[in-house]
Amino acid sequence: MNSRNRKHLVVLLLLLVCTCRTDAFFRTFKDWYDKLTPSNEECNEDWISFDGRGVGKGLEADLGRNLFGQHIASDVILNAMTGFMNNDNPKKSLVLSFHGRSGTGKSLASQLIVKNIFKKGMDSRFVHFFNSIINFPHASQVETYKSQLQHWIRGNVTNCAHSVFIFDEMDKMHPGIIDGIKPFMDYHYKLDGVSYQKAIFLFLSNGGGEIIRESTLVSWKAGKKREELKLEDLETALSSFAFDYYGESNVVDFFIPFLPLEHQHIVQCIMVGMVAMGLQPDHNKACKMADNIVNYIPDDERRISIPGCKKVASRLRHFKQSNKEVPQPAG
Structure with a gap:
């Protein structure tokens, strides 16, 4: 399929999404595109592990x-x-x-x-x-x-x-x-x-x-x-x-x-996230971030994380883009 035909296909798919609202909720654009265009991926051992x-x-x-x-x-x-x-x-x-x-x-x-x-x-x-x-x-x-x-x-x-x-x-x-x-x-x-x-x-x-x-x-x-x-x-x-x-x-x-996460697990998430984003992994900074961005219960023990690792990726992106140091925890 040449580039011109692909452009026409994309326009057709967008029209289908606009006119068939139910299908828009049901099928993602990726699924439509993969269904209607050739793919070199096959249902065989070259692409799927059966071992x-x-x-x-x-x-x-x-x-x-x-x-x-x-x-x-x-x-x-x-x-x-x-x-x-x-x-x-x-x-x-x-x-x-x-x-x-x-x-x-x-x-x-x-x-x-x-x-x-x-x-x-x-x-x-x-x-x-x-x-x-x-x-x-x-x-x-x-x-x-x-x-x-x-x-x-x-x-x-x-x-x-x-x-x-x-x-x-x-x-x-x-x-x-x-x-x-x-x-x-x-x-x-x-x-x-x-x-x-x-x-x-x-x-x-x-x-x-x-x-x-x-x-x-x-x-x-x-x-x-x-x-x-x-x-x-x-x-x-x-x-x-x-x-x-x-x-x-x-x-x-x-x-x-899936058990609620503890402080040590949040630190592990942050360390892995640092590596994934090309940042130098720093355990001390990871500990400070885990203290700063996550709420824990019970209040007096700070044992279990409430949001888990949910905030880690967005916070790391923010610190990377703004080139800021990890802030010190309050108190």
Whole structure:
């Protein structure tokens, strides 16, 4: 396709976005462009890793280097992914539900999973990202969203059985939409001639964040080390909480808690961010920034971070652009 035709295609796509408001919420511009233009990415081993051992090895290293303070999530994700990828004939698609407050690493974990499967990572045309607020904003159009989403999943899994679907802000998704995609995640050999058993569904939710935070605080006050918390300590509460979203269906393989972060984890996030932005990593400055930009609870102990690592990237960009020193913490 020459440059002139590409320009015409872009204009056509913009017109479609303007005239088909529902589709504008449903399909991103990237998805339209990738669907209608040729791509050298194929659904084969040149572009997708089918080696469960290789995926597990890379994922384990990435989780260890980048996902701080989440020993439960790291262990469950690694075991779930390696088990699924090593199974040549899974009985159902893999469905993971991530729960925790904003800034604890849910999005990062999903990106690391994708990175270790697809050569193009999140830019792969076989990875599909949805934000419930942006893509499904109007309750009055639930049936339309539901129909379009079913069509989208069916078409893309037909195109590549190893497709990944990520749903952010899942706790804000209308139950009717969730009901519409449950069949793709359940124990069905085929639906309308299509098998979904090798697809992966990742749900990211702030729901359950308070339960996880309170459980972490109670454990800490009881004198237990953070690392002593286990999935079993939180999974029952989370699964009960998630019943409101998924109902009685057993489509979710694991409800994975993301614990609230502590001061040491914020410092780690800042150090990694410094390297990523080309700044000289400085532990003392990172500690000062962690004190300055993050609120902690309880007030007298400053134990748990409220926003997690959410503010780190924007603050580092600000300091880099303004060439300022990291400010001293108040008091």
